[in-house]
Amino acid sequence: MEFVVNAVNPRREIVSLRLQAASAALAGEQARASGLSVLSVRPLGFSLSMPSLGTRVRFPVTLFSIELMALLEAGLNLVEALQTLAEKEPETARREVLGGILAGIRRGEPISRAIAAYPQHFSALYVATLKASERTGNVREALGRYVAYQEEIERVKKKIVSASIYPVILLGVGALVMAFLVFYVVPRFARVYDGLSTNLPFFSSLLLNVGKAIESHGALIGFSGVSLIFLLGFLLSNEKTRTKIATLLWRIPSVGERLRVYQLARLYRTAGMLLRAGIPALQALRMVSELLSAHLRPQLARALALVGEGKPMSAALGAAGLATPVATRMMLVGERSGDMGTMLGRIAAFHDDETARHVEWFTRAFEPLLMAALGLAVGLVVVLMYMPIFELAGSIR
Numbered sequence: 001m002e003f004v005v006n007a008v009n010p011r012r013e014i015v016s017l018r019l020q021a022a023s024a025a026l027a028g029e030q031a032r033a034s035g036l037s038v039l040s041v042r043p044l045g046f047s048l049s050m051p052s053l054g055t056r057v058r059f060p061v062t063l064f065s066i067e068l069m070a071l072l073e074a075g076l077n078l079v080e081a082l083q084t085l086a087e088k089e090p091e092t093a094r095r096e097v098l099g100g101i102l103a104g105i106r107r108g109e110p111i112s113r114a115i116a117a118y119p120q121h122f123s124a125l126y127v128a129t130l131k132a133s134e135r136t137g138n139v140r141e142a143l144g145r146y147v148a149y150q151e152e153i154e155r156v157k158k159k160i161v162s163a164s165i166y167p168v169i170l171l172g173v174g175a176l177v178m179a180f181l182v183f184y185v186v187p188r189f190a191r192v193y194d195g196l197s198t199n200l201p202f203f204s205s206l207l208l209n210v211g212k213a214i215e216s217h218g219a220l221i222g223f224s225g226v227s228l229i230f231l232l233g234f235l236l237s238n239e240k241t242r243t244k245i246a247t248l249l250w251r252i253p254s255v256g257e258r259l260r261v262y263q264l265a266r267l268y269r270t271a272g273m274l275l276r277a278g279i280p281a282l283q284a285l286r287m288v289s290e291l292l293s294a295h296l297r298p299q300l301a302r303a304l305a306l307v308g309e310g311k312p313m314s315a316a317l318g319a320a321g322l323a324t325p326v327a328t329r330m331m332l333v334g335e336r337s338g339d340m341g342t343m344l345g346r347i348a349a350f351h352d353d354e355t356a357r358h359v360e361w362f363t364r365a366f367e368p369l370l371m372a373a374l375g376l377a378v379g380l381v382v383v384l385m386y387m388p389i390f391e392l393a394g395s396i397r
Contacts, residue, residue: 003027005041023092025099041103059097059121062150069143078139079105097121110134125270128287132277142277149273152349156265159356163363167370174374181381183218186211189385207384246293258358259293264322265351266291267300272344281340282307296322313340326350 003019005027021027024041031041064085071081079102086098097118104114112131115122126146133142190211214221235241250256267288274284282304289300299320306316314331317323323331327347334343 003041003043005031023096025086025095028099065143065147069140072140129277132279156352160359163359170370187215201387204384204387261351262355263292265348268344269348272341275341281313
């Protein structure tokens, strides 16, 4: 692939040259190997090669942060560390991102601005964390703070997912058993009973009529089922549909309270990370607004207005309904000690553990109920299929 490279030569003249390379990062490295200071690299013309599609590849931000932090701890400077990561990266698209960040730093940009050029990969929170670290020059500490933040979020997610795995598997197996009975076994029983002159019990007759309909119109029913699955998938991929479902869930008293606590824990954790990074409270709260559900954002706007008027964060969040009793008391302690960022992190950890306990309790109570419901459903279908045989045996006796 051919690239146009704009650079500055040793005589301080801006030059433009064309280079053949597999990626923009490699083209920039070729120019630098020739003694040039690269200003920009862009592909020449339109290309259907994979690098042009690579922007859709997700950049592993957490892994990148861990590796960059390790290299900085080993004594490499920022440019050397980024160059090392770019050289070892097997994915072309990721190499291009790293090459672009390197190019920005070599132009004299701070790392936060170089990374902000890739908003599709790096969030505003990540950029703000690095930007705050530039005041002290300790990028490694900022990376460690972000990695710890992500690890806490992943820890909570893993607890919730692990608690949900068994009920989901149980529900899936139960659905497959019911589908086997209704779509395979029941139609065959319907054929056996079709020639009987005896009157079948009402529910058995109803079940067997369903079996006949499935056997007669199996293709149509199968097509309708697949279409329904695709329709549900399409609806769930729609933002408005997901918002309506979330709104309905929030209206359920016990579920809504758990969702609220989970959302508040995210707010506390993210705001705490930003405060520890040196970002002012007002700016930190503005940045976390996108993490909240839509119906909680007006409450956060009210809290922002109160903080802007000089109210303490604990009073502002409490007045806006964004603080639990535990959070309010702990924030008061944080304000007195002057370490609100650390205290918000502790509040988030407390509420995350509380959420994980409730999820675990719910799944433990839900599992036996689900097993009982599936057992009753399977047993009912089997009994309705065999009931005519029992009645026939009774009449013969």
